[in-house]
Amino acid sequence: MAWDPDKDVIEVIRGPQKAGGAGGLYRAFGETLRGLKTTFGQLRMGVDTIQYPEEKIPVYPRFRGRHQLHRFEDTGLEKCVGCSLCAAACPSDCIRVVAAENTPENRVSAGERYAAVYEINLSRCIFCGYCEIACPFDAITMGHEYELSDANRSDLIFTKEMLLAEPLERTPLRAEGE
Amino acid sequence: MPRPVEKLVSLTINGNEVQAPAGMMLADAALKYGDVEIPVFCYDAKIGPPVGACRMCLVEIEGIPKMQAGCSVAVTDGMVVHTDTPTVKAAQEAVLEFILINHPLDCPVCDKGGECPLQDNAFGWGGGLSRFVEPKRHFEKPLALSPLIAIDRERCILCYRCVRFSQEVSEDDQLVLEERGADTFVTTFDGHPYVAPFSGNITEFCPVGALTSRPYRFRARPWDIEQAGSVCTLCPAQCNVSFSVRDERVLRVLSREHDGVDDGWLCDKGRFAYQAIHVDARITEPMMRDGGELRPVTWDLAIETAAKLLSHAGANTGALVGGETTNEEGVLLAHLMREALGSNDLDSRPGGALEIELLRALSAPTLQASVPDLQYAHAVLVLDCEPVDDAPILDLRLRKGVRHHGVKLLIGSSRPSALDERAAHSARFAPGCGEAFAAALSAELAGQPSASLAAAAGADADDVGALAAQLREAGDEVVILWGERLTAGPRGNEGARALLNLAEQLGLDGRDGGGLLEIPSGTNSRGLREVGVLPNASIGLADAPTAGRDSQQIGEALADGDLSAVILLHSDPLLDQPSSALWQRALGKASAVIAHAAFLTPAVLEHANVVFPAESYAEKEGTVVHPDSRVQRLRRSISRQGETRAEWALLAELAARLGSDPKALTCSMVSARMFEQVPFYAGLSLDLLGGVGIRWSEREAAASFPSAPAAPFTLDAPPAAASPNGLLRLGSFRSIWASPEVEASPALAFLHPRQRVEISPADAARLGINHGENVTVASNGDFVEGLAHIRTSAPDGTVFLQTAIPGDSAALLEGPLVEVKRS
């Protein structure tokens, strides 16, 4: 049987069908007043606006913001060995790792291999943090930065250099008990 | 020994009744018939009988007090097996804990990670904890075991697989285990790099990351790549392969185990020459000659020019077709030549045509042996070919047959063979005298006088007698593995007749498990002949309406000006044809040379006017035919590199521009049409071929193969082998490494051969030549230089040179006698 679009229309009831005299008048007026009570009640509580971007909401320490790659503090070598485990764990398939071999002349990481290319496509990332959990070397962690909008999608593909660099502006951390 | 007859036994595995063939190892039977996995490390049926080195596979068998190694116990009737009891579990955990004692925690940096049997077994059967806190053993790492293989000895679990491969499968006897106990390590017996034609297999076969491929080192993880199944077209063995593809690049080639073709192994050319797909030296855009030099041009211009040149030459065009051409390309080229240009001068056999009747007789379905027949026959006669050079993977099959199935290996060749030491008897004859040798052998078998024929072949009459005696005693199932060389050249027809007589003498026609198996000169030679890329046959090996010139005659006609244009489809006559001098003249005279090539090989570089980029085998689609008549399918695995376009489309376009549109819109359309037109392919389709291919000779449609004259033929007396008389007979061979792909692959380039002059110690002493010296080989004013290579097994009075290498190829010399001296 052919589908008849008209038969599929469901009627939506958007309010009382009839205004209904005095009762209707009360409903319209009384309910408005009830709403206004809430509004004026709030006035009493003062202003609570945060002046973003001048001001920022502090985040919890475990907040999962933009990723960061790390180096060893003493040697300056990259912790990432390009093992691709993060890429395997990533549910949205947004990490791309191309590994290469360290040589005595060009030592990038501590292991035999290093990530020659390490890219995260942040426009696909869902900030689940699986990559951080998968990493056997704590080379990648979820940072606190959440200001990630950009005018161009391809600018949201973060390269290794971008991920290794310190974020320009630090996101405030929520203090203990805050 | 003939194939073992399968007898089923029933046993109980974990409470389930299972039927399995008697004699099968328990680990195999459980997995295959009982769907129960018994973990293994050291065992794999394809290296032969188990050694029980790792103890990973322990199981309980009722009636036997101790646990047994599941890989080493054959199934018997009424056996009751348990693989999931607490005892077995405890044993598995203990074995894994023990194996992991010395295994480093390298997974993140190890190339095997993600596809590692040790990871899988540890995860599936391990206890998860180790009590071992002492230091692990340490070795220097990573080291190069060879330019192709990296070895990490810390990761080795001493399973013996690599050593057994080297000693029992490829039989190069190079790998050994040194020292004892925890100090044991894998190495070559003399400490030299492990260089052998099949060495790469151990990187796929090692169950841990101890042996890894250097070209693939750190390129990708299993989840970064896709596996694309296709067929290797670098030699006639046509092994089934799987390309690991990442970002449209082939990063590695693995075997796609096919018992009927390759038995799960690959040669190093097949495994590593994929690199040539992605090198700068490859031609990836059309080029035209401009002021003496080839320069890139647009496709439009190249096609237009080629069409103009061809329409100008018209019927005066010849075409040479190389072995890497697919059937579909062959069909379209034949259309271009016959319909659009009106020329019958096309050939896919180097060195001249064979009478069509004889070709049919040789390809007759009832006479074809299959690859597994090599392993199970009573005897295999290797005639005028060298498997390890001509179709490497068959070398392993023959060794397996001899080692595990008692095949009697017999060899008749001019050049000493790598298989000689495994052979029951080897006979030598003078280069180019295969015809006389085959005639002598069949005369001997028939009990006729053979001494004069043996003398004509330059062979020892006793040798021929001994070979015949062995053949006579062996049994019914005899396979003759013969090289195309036997039927090439001016006396090719006589060679074919002698071979057919020999087959007749042995009663091979229609015999199960025996027959003829050709090693042709090109990968798809068989398919190209069957679809009519021959001067004297049209599609389906039917008679051609008018016979054209064969490859030799095309060369002569070009040199004489009778032909003016030539198409070189994946063929470089300066490398592939027997006489370079003729083809230098021919190409020099030709007014138009249109080449489809992947590399600037000599003929392309010096003579081509228009060059179209050839697709690599990973980019191609179409079908090819294995020498044992298996039709196999090539599938496109990566996008075409650079400006490369589909060649079938290009050939169709050229034909259309020249006024005869083949109406080919897709490649599979051409395949479908071909399956209809070749009577003995009837009913085949690409779907039917699937991933494993189909031997057409085993199907019903094979009955419509054109009939051929029956042996015996009367033979005229073969010409006698030239007597050296102070000079040396010239023999030639093509090395496994002599191909442009090997030369272009960075990892393999070290193997690309230089000319070497193989002579016997006696000749060397007579001529005052020392091993490794520079020598000159000359005839009629032409000469070739190379390094002297003194081979104890080389027959006296003969010198062997390589063909198909640029520069000093044997094809530059005119035989049969040459002079060798120190340069």
Ligand code: SF4
């Ligand atoms: S946070 Fe999740 S989605 Fe984002 S890159 Fe990591 S694993 Fe992928």
Ligand code: SF4
């Ligand atoms: S970030 Fe960690 S998991 Fe990802 S590649 Fe680097 S080392 Fe491996």
Ligand code: SF4
């Ligand atoms: S190198 Fe690999 S294959 Fe060879 S013994 Fe060690 S683990 Fe086994």
Ligand code: SF4
């Ligand atoms: S034996 Fe031939 S087909 Fe097999 S991998 Fe080697 S080159 Fe390829």
Ligand code: FES
């Ligand atoms: S697999 Fe059985 S002992 Fe190794």
